[in-house]
Amino acid sequence: MKGGRRGERQEEEQRKAAMAALAAAPAHLLSDLWAASGLPDEAEPVRGPETGLVTIRGRIGGGGAPFNVGEATVTRATVRLPTGEVGHAYVLGRDREKARLSAIADALWQDPKRRGQVEARLLEPLRARLADADRRRREETAATKVDFFTMVRGED
Amino acid sequence: MYVAVKGGEAAIRNAHRLLADRRRGNRDVPALRLDQIVEQLSLGVDRVMAEGSLYDRELAALAIVQSRGDLIEAIFLVRAYRTTLPRFGYTRPVDTAAMLVERRISATYKDLPGGQLLGPTFDYTHRLLDPELAAGGAVETPAQRPADAERMSRVSEILAGEGLIEPDGELPVDRDVADITREPLEFPMERDARLQALARGDEGFLLALGYSTQRGYGRTHPFVGEIRIGEVELELDVPELPFAVPLGRVRVTECQMVNQFKGSAKAPPQFTRGYGLVFGQAERKAMAMSLCDRALRAREFGEDVVAPAQDEEFVVSHLDNVQSTGFVEHLKLPHYVDFQAELDLVRRMRAEHGRTPAVGAAETKEAAE
Known part of the structure; x- marks a missing residue:
């Protein structure tokens, strides 16, 4: 029983990580990968895709009480596969196709038989691309790091 | 009695058509694409997102084009668009x-x-205009240096x-x-x-x-x-x-x-x-x-x-510049009836002023306020 709960938590973490990779993906990259993946993109729309707002919150001083900073556009979709799995997606922006594909990917991911395909053909390339972009960004920023040196004046 | 005066429909229609033409400018010059604005005028896009209170780069870029680069007008457009969308919720506070x-x-x-x-x-730049940028020269790729995450x-x-x-x-948590x-x-x-x-x-x-x-x-x-x-x-x-x-x-x-x-x-x-x-x-x-x-x-x-x-x-x-511009700019809309009332008032005051010059001065000031 306890092991089952832990397994469930672990699966939730993995599903969340999958959704994070999909949300961060450039829309054209996701559709290109999808086209090459051979994964089915047919699903019954349950809700959306529809665009709305979320209010972004920050914290006073960085770590204090929350406050509202402003809104962002988000598009969400819920789909049901012919095999019954229901998938959800919430992604920043107004790209309905990206939200639809992300919801289908979430539904396919929940099927243990197809999870491996989703991971290998969609999520791994997306994560690799994101990690690469982040590394480049960090290295470009690091090149602008100030190396201070001290000018020694006088004899000793 | 209130008498509504109508008119100006054709003038307004043609004014908007003229606006669209002037916005596009010389047709020999290629039209701006939104991705050009997002990529190359990104700080203007950021300002429209911040003050429009809506994080969406493409929408902010569209607003900038539509407003001919008038950022307060662009912010106004973004604020108006916001009100058309349903709200899905509040994010967790960002870290x-x-x-x-x-x-x-x-x-x-x-x-x-x-x-x-x-x-x-922009810090430590010399703030000198760069003619090479106008000539559209190639730009170096950024330097890189190993970094840890x-x-x-x-x-x-x-x-x-x-x-x-x-x-x-901190604020009280129960509110x-x-x-x-x-x-x-x-x-x-x-x-x-x-x-x-x-x-x-x-x-x-x-x-x-x-x-x-x-x-x-x-x-x-x-x-x-x-x-x-x-x-x-x-x-x-x-x-x-x-x-x-x-x-x-x-x-x-x-x-x-x-x-x-x-x-x-x-x-x-x-x-x-x-x-x-x-x-x-x-x-x-x-x-x-x-x-x-x-x-x-x-x-x-x-x-x-x-x-x-x-x-x-x-x-x-x-x-809030949308509120400010709304109230300041409304002054240019027709106030014909309001102004007619003020005209009548000032005429009456002047007539009274002529009749009783000594007392009139103080009273006139009061009435004008």
Whole structure:
């Protein structure tokens, strides 16, 4: 029983990580990968895709009480596969196709038989691309790091 | 009796058609694409997102084109669009300590953990116009240097270790977070409502007020503890999922202003703080916001409210450029009937003035007010 709960938590973490990779993906990259993946993109729309707002919150001083900073556009979709799995997606922006594909990917991911395909053909390339972009960004920023040196004046 | 006068439909239609033509300009020049604006006028896009209070680069770029580059008009368009969308909820508060940092500087500590990262800054440029840019020359790729993906702690945490600085602002936990887009403004405000108003406030207005505090109108002795710019993850709690959904990342600018001391009989003196958090790369705005945030805490610290920047009702009522432009620009709409009434009044006053010159002067002044 306890092991089952832990397994469930672990699966939730993995599903969340999958959704994070999909949300961060450039829309054209996701559709290109999808086209090459051979994964089915047919699903019954349950809700959306529809665009709305979320209010972004920050914290006073960085770590204090929350406050509202402003809104962002988000598009969400819920789909049901012919095999019954229901998938959800919430992604920043107004790209309905990206939200639809992300919801289908979430539904396919929940099927243990197809999870491996989703991971290998969609999520791994997306994560690799994101990690690469982040590394480049960090290295470009690091090149602008100030190396201070001290000018020694006088004899000793 | 009220008599409505109609007319001008054809004139308005043709004026808008002319506007569309002038917006497009010379047809021999290629039309701007939105991705060009997003990529190459990105700080203008950021400003429209921040003051339009809507994070969506393509929409901000569209608004900039539609407004012919009039950013306040663009902000107005974005605000109007916002009202057409349903709201899905409030994100979890962003964690700026976990930011993918693109710039991070401190004016208070030279050797802070993680270092001074200048990033893509205008600082230290000579502010000379660059003819090569006009010629459209090739641009070098950025230099790179190995970096580790360490979490970069905020500068405020360094001072906090010794208790030398007030903690991050806390508010009672049993109350809802204020939302000025849902409830009408009420004074006095809590700091969360004020920060929301400041975050969408006009950069020029906040800049001028921040500057006024430096010049002595509500002095706060500020230092830039830290400015950081970069991307933060957004997460949203939704009923259909047992975990917070990751939505993607947004770029924000955070400014931690460190200000001079406050203490009391009970507490020893410590630095006070002002905070700024703005969409996009918006360093000037984040700094101005944090100066105003600190100045507006005068009441909380028992300081005398003597300057405009400390006057919450004055600042918050006038910082919104959509409201300001609405009320200022409405003056150019037809006021024919109002003005006719004033004309009648001034004629009557002048007639009375002619009849009784000695007493009339004082009365006239009163009536005009």
